[in-house]
Amino acid sequence: MTQKLAVIVIHGLGKQHKDFASAFIKDLHKTFSRLSGEKNPEARIVIKPVWWASVFADREEKLKQKLVGAPYNLRYTELREFMIHYLTDAVAYQPVEGGDQNYEAVHRTISKQLNQLCTEAGTDAPLCVISHSLRYTTFDKPIQVPSEGFSAKYPDIPGEWINFYDKDDVLGYPLKSVHPEYDKAVSEDRDVNVGTLIDSWNPLCHNRYLTSSKVITPIAEGLHKLWQQVNVNALTVHK
Secondary structure: OOOOEEEEEEOOOOOOOOOOOHHHHHHHHHHHHHHHOOOOHHHOEEEEEEOHHHHOHHHHHHHHHHHHOOOOOOOOHHHHHHHHHHHHHHHHHOOOOOOOHHHHHHHHHHHHHHHHHHHHHOOOOOEEEEEOOOOOOEOOEOOOOOOHHHHHHOOOOOOOOEEEEOOOOOOOOOOOOOOHHHHHHOOEEEEOOOOOOOOOOOHHHHHHHHHOHHHHHHHHHHHHHHHHHHOHHHHHHHO
């Protein structure tokens, strides 16, 4: 019996809709199926999105209406909306002394989907994280890839952390040069050009990573490779 992979998709800062990952998951399944030959990709990878923007959405929308709309009627509405949602998310997410309501609420939404992944993919399923914009790290302490638990179970399988960034994205940066610990943790800083004719040349490309084949294809390739590595013994027996 083969082992499924658990994949969690976490959106980043800024305005996000509940179905933010629907098209991405569909494209990822399609690409994974093409690469692996598996007609039913859900049999190998279980994907769950985390929509944590709901924690702040109502308050951010009210703030936008107060600052941008009448009587001020500020210009560059889309860009201002982008900045308002980004900045308020960044501030609101920070843990505060005496009560971490926002911080805890965000993490509860993540925990809920992780529990669902355990149910559908199995408690031993390797976890792959696809995150956008917001990184749960500090300056000198990046997340450990692979985790200690994964390394203990699969000591011969190296982890992989690919950091995609677009040079036109003022919120996207290379990570390996930030600190020696990042240089060790991050497998590759990959420069990609994402977006359409409207936004591929400006900072609005920030929200286009999950729609680009330059991002989706490498992720699907990595998942297919990992699934093969994790299931090498099962595949050998099957042959």
